[in-house]
Amino acid sequence: MKRLVATAALLSTALAGAQEPGAMIEWPYVGAEQAHTKYSAVGDITAANVDELEIVWQWEPNEMPLEEYGTRPGPFQATPIMIGNILYLSTMYTRVVALDAETGTEVWRGATPFPTKANPMTYRARSGRQFVVIATGTGSDAALVAFARPK
Incomplete structure (x- = not known):
């Protein structure tokens, strides 16, 4: 009887974790979760269909040179996190940005005191309450800046 209960509990846990096709999957940490496994249960993208993918939207940070640091923006790459349907990323300089995951529309931006x-x-x-946190500055200017997500 104990084995049957354990099997039923395991099966119900697996079914509860199953995702509907096309369901939005959160990616709240760089690397998917705290263990940094980079695993996603999403089966929408496979080796068989990866060559059929198309770009749905693109976003440009449109950064300006920072004269006080003597820098100019270079090529932009970011590793966002996703909470709900919102992607959070940092730009090359002093911004943290929130983008709608489906449309790429910028829904919020915050400024940091240093790059x-x-x-x-x-x-x-x-x-x-959930917060998005980013490290900024170096040396004596180093800081962690937290932004509260809307309720």
Whole structure:
């Protein structure tokens, strides 16, 4: 009887975790989750259909040179995190941006006091409020900047 209960519990857990085709999957950490496995249960993209994928949208940061640092923007790459239907990423300089995952529309932007130095991170406070955090600056200017997600 114990084996039957354990099997039923395991099966119900597996079914509860199953995703509907096309369901939105969160990616709240760089690397998918805290263990950084980079695994996603999404089966929409496979080796058989990867060559059929098309670009749905693109977003450009449109950064301007920072004269005070003597820098000019270069090629842009980012590793966003996704919470709900929103992608959060940092730009080359002093912005954290939120983009609608389906349309690429910029829905929010925040400024940091110094150029960003890492990918965004997220945490949920005991109150349930979720924050997006980014490291900025270097040396004595180093700081962590937190932005509260809308309720």
